[in-house]
Amino acid sequence: MTTVEINFDGLIGPTHNYAGLSLGNVASAANAGEVSAPRQAALQGLAKMKRLMDLGIPQGVLPPQERPHVPVLRALGFDGSDSAVCAAAWAADPALFRNAFAASAMWTANAATVSPKPDTADGRIHLTVANLASMAHRSLEAPETEQWLRLAFSDEAHFCVHPPLRFGVHFGDEGAANHMRLAPAHGAPGVEVFVYGEDRGGRFPARQRRRASEAVARLHGLDPKRTLFVAQSDAAIQAGAFHNDVVAVANEHVLFAHEHAFEDKGAFYAALEEALPGVVIIEVPANEVGLEDAIRTYLFNSQLISLPPEGREPGSMALVMPQECRENQRVWSYVEKLLAADNPIREAIVIDVRESMRNGGGPACLRLRVQADAAAFAAIDRRFLLDEALWERLCRVVERHWPERITASDIGNPALWDEVRAARRALLTEMRLA
Template identity: 50%
Template sequence: MGKHAVEANFDGLVGPTHNYAGLSWGNVASKSNVHSVSNPREAALQGLAKMKLLADRGYVQGILPPHERPHIPTLRSLGFSGTDTQVLERAAKTSPSILAAVSSASSMWTANAATVSPSADTSDHRVHFTPANLSAKFHRSIEHTVTGRALKAIFADEGYFTHHPALPSVSHFGDEGAANHTRLCGRYGEPGVELFVFGQVAFNEQAPAPKKYPARQTLEASEAIARLHGLKSENVVFAQQNPAAIDSGVFHNDVIAVGNGSTLFYHDMAFLDEEKVLADIRSRLTGAELEAVRVSADEVPLEDAVASYLFNSQLLNTPDGMLLAVPGECREVASVSRYLDELVKAGGPITAVEVFDVKQSMRNGGGPACLRLRVVLDDDELKAMHRGVLLTDPLYDRLTTWVEAHYRDQLSQEDLGDPMLLEEVRKALDELTGILGLGSIYDFQL
């Protein structure tokens, strides 16, 4: 029998430049709210409230810090020069689209931060982390350096944790992290099945691929991470996402499927070869039988699944079965709300549904599942990690006060060029690393 282990959720704290720039082609929600005025303070407080609710129920809840935005080093690398203020002003005047990209607060969606393999699955019995290169989108491709620093600061003990650099930042190895990866198992501390979902085979132009929107994750990237993490072939399944789903706005697999324990909750349009994917999982899963909860297009049309982010929800263990934590939008779409009522009555593994208000995140294209990175840790690993980022009542109070002191309640695209905003962000983040005990992880601190 494996060691006792828990699945910790590490949510991304929403950054002070949370704004609606509509930067992600293929993310329908992001595009539909482009250039609206955002409320960074409300977004951060909504995220903290979600974390607090789960921490209060006994789940291990950690925090990943936001990134420095606007990111002046990236602007300098693109030829903008002078003082930091001059760099910002010149970018705002001549290249507002680039300024918007380097001001994105998309690091809040930590499902994209990295791929994590627990020690029960890896050959060296350590927890492995690979930050996602996010090469499909410029505004996200600049994240992995600081993400890697934050993960190393939190999981520093080399006796328990192994950190890999991001894969080469080219389309052939496009990697979107845990948004296209989930783990199924009997118990968290026992070997499981790591399900890697890809959108295309980069080195085979004849392979099926979406036609309208880009496939962000490649098979080649998923295979590379499995090798780096020392995963055995009998513990890995590679599955192709349905290209038609990607072309309908399902830019990541976590928009159409979510798994926890031995339960896989998914739409019938999720996979290109559904039967093979399920058979492969069943043949590899030990210690439990796969419980596949399939939602048909007749029950929930694909466009309703995308609009509501039904599957971009969190599946959480409770003493009475699994809780499905959904965004409020799921109760605003008739077919989805009706399905959820029937799901609870069905007597399956999902026994409860609870609504979370993450509207500020949803308007930018991310639901509850986007906001968290899942890390399975046994008791020794939990003790070995830096515990200053684990949410407690005092930390929640400090962070709430911190947000209210430093975040604006309105932010427009025009505000991104304000030198005062950069000063506010750096002051806030410098204070935050002290609160969380992370040391120097930002470029302006080094």
């Protein structure tokens, strides 16, 4: 077995709702207060996982986190039983409780930053848990994320899991959503690109700090000559590209990016071409796909994947993209042009993740990429690796236990709190994690 890329998707949790908690996330704000469909959302996510499995691409899964997040409510002075704590918090501060109820850990592109063996000084796979310090609801995720990652990647001969960075927003770290890796192949030494934002007084904040990216690179033992720190375009941030993966994605030797993704694209492209001769840079012109269309459809939040060679030209890649791309005439016209051109991207695989999209998370938001050789792959805890049988069992759990819908007022309903806790327990039991 050569080095492969495994996509670890977050299973969308039973508290999936539209509370509009994420400043700078245009879709999240636009759909605030709308009725969500947690069961449909989770089944959409599972269907995406199955689509990749059917292509022969290894697929992992991480469970949703415990919500409502009672420990943070207790730490803020609410006491009594779990239900009493939730009731008191909902009555006293509904906005706080909505943060404690969020299902945002489903977007595992923000779970951690991952560097594979060929890039690290000690020849192990390094994962640094993201602190997600810039948003209250997301800052709650790091402890449980670290718990699951330490369990899934417990073999220290192959893996090193680092805790989240300290010092809050001063070292704000949003994980792999602002990190790209380019290499001739998954198993070859690569160039790791850390994309950060610079606050310039705009209406939306930059979330990734350069100093955080530099710290992660040091912790992972990366070669400074093959590590690039690149400023995200402020125009993209202010348009609603709150993470780099909303305007750029990379896979092996291909970078697929919007014309306005980076603040100084000329310097970045030159540095990348020097560090990785043979890199293919596909830049989408703004006059064909504007930032507004890119963000509305999440064209760049597609999963750019390497396709198995059977029946295909070697080196072929595909974009696993949301159906919103096909529904937008300008974007789909560009996609058709892209597929007809001479480049490694040969296929567009259109999927339905509309429930996640309405909260500002496309296909790429839902997965954390881990490149592993045969020995490391064998060392991953099998409970987190998806196969046909586990996939079917997870679908049955979701169909039986996930709420069909959640309204804004439902969030304060004690019966719903009991329902979502029971749903998660059923899932963990099915995964043998309880």
